[in-house]
Amino acid sequence: MRELKDWSRSDIEDWLYSEAALLDEWRLPEWRQLFTEDARYLVPNMAGDPYAPPESTLYLISDDGHHLTERVKRLGKKTAHAEYPHSTTHRTISNVRFLGIGDGELKVSCNFTINRTSSQSGVIDTYFGRQEYKFVQADEKLLAREKRSILSIGALRPHGKLSIIL
């Protein structure tokens, strides 16, 4: 039986690259399967403390499992107008670091750069920052229980929106 301590950095990198590919390829229901049922997906407001509790401060996105599932459903619909037709994205993941194991979770951070363009606007927007994951062991698989996407851009300008999943 594999345990959290058995996962190597290259295993984690494989997980992250697969996740990035699923998002880039708009295979969102499959992407959702990489997360626990009760997973949190958090995008803190850039102006504030990225670790302030989402229950008491304004985030950009603070999805619990239910809302994450609904977000995936939304992005699968043609009426998610900001992302239909789907934008084209390329995610680059680097600087993968183990932050430690505790409370039954493996904590990992990495840097990300996402370039997004859409057939509608014809412009390229770049999102960059740091991802922080909390992984749990589920049978032989590694599932994310939390993904915190900490944007390093000062404001969503000129991006305007955060209609993709980071």
Add this chain to the structure above:
Amino acid sequence: MNIAEAIRTEAAASRFQISRQAYTDPAVYQLEMDRIFSHCWLYVGHSTEIEKPGDFKTRTLADRSVIFLKDRNGSIRCFLNVCPHRGAQVCRLSEGNARSFSCIYHGWIFENTGKSLSIAEPETYPPNFGEGGRNDLVPVPRFEEYRGFWFVNFDRKAQSLRDYLGDACDYIDVIVDQAATEMHIVGKAQEYSARANWKLLAENSTDILHVEALHPTYLDLVATNSGGAMKRGKMLGKCVDLGNGHSVIERQATYGRPIAQWISLWGDDAKAEIDAIYDRLVKMYGEERAIRMARYSRNLLIFPNLVINDIMSITVRSFQPKAADYMEVNVWALAPKEEIGTPALERRLSNFLEFLGPGGFATPDDIEALESCQRAALSAREAPWNDLSKGFDPKSADKVGDTKDELPQRAFWRGWQARLLSTGA
């Protein structure tokens, strides 16, 4: 373009139309900066954003950088962020707490009351050099407050804020009075933008006609949350032209409201809490006003660029035009202080993020629509007119309409045109 011809009405066909050039013409943008943004009351911030003496925020209003602060004596003030000496910005942080500001360029220093503390090599100037406050920070020409909301006016001769807001005050009261303690800003602003003319967002903010077409994915989410209990379709309510370009839609809420309309997602404990809040409102304000406060929503536009939407959550939104085809948007969450540390705030913020902000289930689609309008407005020569006729009756005063009428937009454009045609600067 000719401003007098920017609005076209056709009585026989009950048509009300807007020239699409008004969204794209750089000369119109310039005229707006001169005649609207330099003469109307512009929202700068909320008193609870600067609670401690020394707290400050720098904000940009109509291209001017200003410092909004609470000084060492507890007075709320607003200064132009420019050194009286050689014009560098004396504050280069977006927020913080400071007893004084010192200019990086030549080291002039100012108290947070604006008063000059020291200048470079004072012995080389005559003794009366700083008399009359001429070395002090320059306050904004007019700075007034209504119920915690602070506004700036760059026109010294402007009417008072209270007169300017006029009938909008009652709607602000209905929002602010929901708090048992006081309303405050939760956390920081969400800062985003749109590659669109600012007037498109003004139109969009008091438009619920678009909800079913543009936001079905949000309505699907709401249906999931409420166990399918919330109905779509016709709602009781009205929209009102509040004068001066301001307008409001007030209608029955079709979603859960922390104050005070329960939905099943929130569980049975929340139901008791929300019933108690409703009872408090009835006791304090009577049943009729309590129903308005608790079970109705408001989309309120304060001309030209402030929106206070008391919908599934309360958002304060201001937008700054930067060019004919680009604006910056700042959005805050407003909540009663008594909700701090309680599940009520959690519900309120969850409601906020479900719909609002750049990562919500709805706002990104609004931005997409506005940007689409902006691109299409470039066809203005061949397809010149936007239509805002819904509910337009040329024989009526056009002051009150159904919730989905385009009356708020017409009120906005009439206010816009009156300002641009006025030369009484």
